[in-house]
Amino acid sequence: MGKQTVLLLGATGSTGGSILEGLLSAGHYDIQILVRPSSVTKDSVKKLVERGIKVRVSDLDASESNLASVLTGIDTFISAIGPRSLLQQKTLVRAAKTAGVKRFIPCAWITIAPPKGVMLLRDEKEEIYNEIKLLSLPYTIIDVGFWYQFSFPPVPSGRVDYALSFSDTTIHAGGNAPNLLTDLRDIGRFVARIISDDRTLNRYVYTYGDVLSENEVFGIVEEVSREEVQRVYESASEIENKVHDAVSYLAENPTDPISALNAWIAQYPYSKYVRQDNQPRFAKYLGYLDARELYPDFKPVSFREYFEEVLAGKAGRVVLAEEMPSHH
Amino acid sequence: MGKQTVLLLGATGSTGGSILEGLLSAGHYDIQILVRPSSVTKDSVKKLVERGIKVRVSDLDASESNLASVLTGIDTFISAIGPRSLLQQKTLVRAAKTAGVKRFIPCAWITIAPPKGVMLLRDEKEEIYNEIKLLSLPYTIIDVGFWYQFSFPPVPSGRVDYALSFSDTTIHAGGNAPNLLTDLRDIGRFVARIISDDRTLNRYVYTYGDVLSENEVFGIVEEVSREEVQRVYESASEIENKVHDAVSYLAENPTDPISALNAWIAQYPYSKYVRQDNQPRFAKYLGYLDARELYPDFKPVSFREYFEEVLAGKAGRVVLAEEMPSHH
Numbered sequence: 247m248g249k250q251t252v253l254l255l256g257a258t259g260s261t262g263g264s265i266l267e268g269l270l271s272a273g274h275y276d277i278q279i280l281v282r283p284s285s286v287t288k289d290s291v292k293k294l295v296e297r298g299i300k301v302r303v304s305d306l307d308a309s310e311s312n313l314a315s316v317l318t319g320i321d322t323f324i325s326a327i328g329p330r331s332l333l334q335q336k337t338l339v340r341a342a343k344t345a346g347v348k349r350f351i352p353c354a355w356i357t358i359a360p361p362k363g364v365m366l367l368r369d370e371k372e373e374i375y376n377e378i379k380l381l382s383l384p385y386t387i388i389d390v391g392f393w394y395q396f397s398f399p400p401v402p403s404g405r406v407d408y409a410l411s412f413s414d415t416t417i418h419a420g421g422n423a424p425n426l427l428t429d430l431r432d433i434g435r436f437v438a439r440i441i442s443d444d445r446t447l448n449r450y451v452y453t454y455g456d457v458l459s460e461n462e463v464f465g466i467v468e469e470v471s472r473e474e475v476q477r478v479y480e481s482a483s484e485i486e487n488k489v490h491d492a493v494s495y496l497a498e499n500p501t502d503p504i505s506a507l508n509a510w511i512a513q514y515p516y517s518k519y520v521r522q523d524n525q526p527r528f529a530k531y532l533g534y535l536d537a538r539e540l541y542p543d544f545k546p547v548s549f550r551e552y553f554e555e556v557l558a559g560k561a562g563r564v565v566l567a568e569e570m571p572s573h574h
Numbered sequence: 575m576g577k578q579t580v581l582l583l584g585a586t587g588s589t590g591g592s593i594l595e596g597l598l599s600a601g602h603y604d605i606q607i608l609v610r611p612s613s614v615t616k617d618s619v620k621k622l623v624e625r626g627i628k629v630r631v632s633d634l635d636a637s638e639s640n641l642a643s644v645l646t647g648i649d650t651f652i653s654a655i656g657p658r659s660l661l662q663q664k665t666l667v668r669a670a671k672t673a674g675v676k677r678f679i680p681c682a683w684i685t686i687a688p689p690k691g692v693m694l695l696r697d698e699k700e701e702i703y704n705e706i707k708l709l710s711l712p713y714t715i716i717d718v719g720f721w722y723q724f725s726f727p728p729v730p731s732g733r734v735d736y737a738l739s740f741s742d743t744t745i746h747a748g749g750n751a752p753n754l755l756t757d758l759r760d761i762g763r764f765v766a767r768i769i770s771d772d773r774t775l776n777r778y779v780y781t782y783g784d785v786l787s788e789n790e791v792f793g794i795v796e797e798v799s800r801e802e803v804q805r806v807y808e809s810a811s812e813i814e815n816k817v818h819d820a821v822s823y824l825a826e827n828p829t830d831p832i833s834a835l836n837a838w839i840a841q842y843p844y845s846k847y848v849r850q851d852n853q854p855r856f857a858k859y860l861g862y863l864d865a866r867e868l869y870p871d872f873k874p875v876s877f878r879e880y881f882e883e884v885l886a887g888k889a890g891r892v893v894l895a896e897e898m899p900s901h902h
Contacts, residue, residue: 362704376690382859448859531776
């Protein structure tokens with residue numbers, strides 16, 4: 247039996263980049279990337295080509311039959327498409343069915359949330375999941391909680407500012423909600439395990455390195471840095487009001503490109519801290535498998551280890567691309 | 575520990591009646607029924623009261639807090655509400671959460687089908703399932719395939735006409751699709767097992783007595799009756815056209831009471847015979863547990879046994895009430 251052939255969409259994004267590195271490190275995948283014609287000449291794509299990664303080029307709004315040709319011979323298709331393009335996956339789902347793709351990994355990669363009614367971003371993903379089930383296409387849905395890289399506050403000395411994507415010292419709704427957190431770099435390592443595992447076929451899986459509340463995160467940051475973080479407190483009702491305002495604005499201004507983004511940004515803290523959705527108990531209720539239980543030998547980076555790297559000046563800053571809500 | 579207290583909605587319907595008898599036979603449930611004020615004086619309800627069954631009375635469009643009072647002290651709530659009233663379960667879901675109901679069994683009781691896009695009846699149930707998940711309410715969803723009682727054709731002698739709810743000798747789309755079939759009377763026996771089983775909490779479960787194609791059903795009918803059944807053949811495209819017509823009519827006449835019914839009647843054969851949804855393989859793909867695997871000692875009535883009863887004149891005729899699509 248040859249290597250499993252994996253086609254990855256979104257390889258130049260943050261999540262997709264982690265997946266690419268994770269699969270390459272595993273060593274036993276034939277990895278190819280799916281790139282839009284407009285992106286072929288981008289430096290980020292060229293760098294991957296220079297590393298010997300095969301490229302398949304297609305518009306995502308190509309016809310189903312054209313996309314089916316593009317997907318021919320692919321065992322596993324992984325989508326790390328941007329949040330504004332989620333619904334473009336519908337044709338990919340149909341094409342994957344036609345092409346006989348053995349496992350379709352749609353764009354999930356977020357916090358645990360109910361299928362409908364809390365996060366617009368999750369609601370839209372549900373449409374894709376339902377399309378997959380309609381076609382009886384083999385799938386795995388992988389959610390990763392929130393990234394360490396977006397989950398630590400600045401410290402007064404400014405030592406960690408270089409690694410901050412945005413600066414935020416807010417404690418939300420009391421700060422005691424447990425949260426699934428994964429090091430961005432571990433996502434790909436988890437994926438490399440998950441896509442070779444029959445137990446995860448047609449199932450939902452969640453990953454994490456640590457489960458920590460905001461109070462615990464701030465505590466680790468203070469302990470490791472020996473600096474005191476000035477907290478800002480936001481109440482549940484303030485968070486709820488922000489959601490209400492952002493969703494109302496979106497309803498009134500559906501074509502304003504910033505309005506959907508603002509709704510996503512408002513709904514994340516509501517789901518994570520007010521509803522306390524992003525935790526193992528709720529994930530299990532929703533039927534998710536726990537990647538740490540599946541792979542007890544897997545050693546993820548802990549949040550403490552990650553933050554020690556940050557303090558040592560060894561962490562990178564995640565450049566917010568189209569695929570992740572920004573606080574700007 | 576006392577008996578589990580179960581409140582059943584829809585006890586006078588076909589599915590609800592089976593559930594009631596199954597729970598009574600089990601002997602270890604405190605069974606109560608939820609009845610609308612307008613139904614309290616019905617003979618069917620009076621008969622149940624005469625058998626000593628406790629009644630809770632409430633309008634289903636009562637306020638959430640009123641319904642929460644009605645649901646106080648209930649361990650397991652079972653809904654066998656009619657298909658036209660499915661969305662009335664939303665307030666019941668919220669009230670059950672408030673009242674601390676330990677397991678909510680929403681109205682499922684149908685064939686296996688994708689969550690969205692094939693059967694309008696299933697689509698509407700999905701709204702209730704999503705409401706349950708939104709509230710993190712403990713639940714079990716139980717689907718039963720199609721009933722034996724609606725799955726046999728007439729024979730020329732007329733011997734089985736007394737037991738027919740409608741007369742139909744159609745073989746759909748070749749007649750080879752495997753179908754999950756359950757004796758209506760076994761539904762309650764299955765439910766009595768399922769609601770005392772922690773493995774089924776927050777899961778989907780399917781039941782069946784037999785998995786048979788239409789050709790196999792007709793073969794058993796001919797073999798047991800020693801009569802020849804004249805088949806009528808309907809092709810996949812004829813079935814698809816009927817769906818298209820019924821759905822178009824519904825779109826144009828949303829308030830016509832017959833139009834939703836006609837769409838349901840058209841979509842069942844499409845899902846069962848063209849898409850071949852109603853079978854174990856697809857149920858497992860969708861994440862369902864198999865009740866027969868959970869309860870290997872459970873002896874359901876086989877279709878052959880059932881049809882022998884029919885031939886012996888011992889079967890009843892299912893009176894089509896509001897809860898089941900009729901072919902009239």
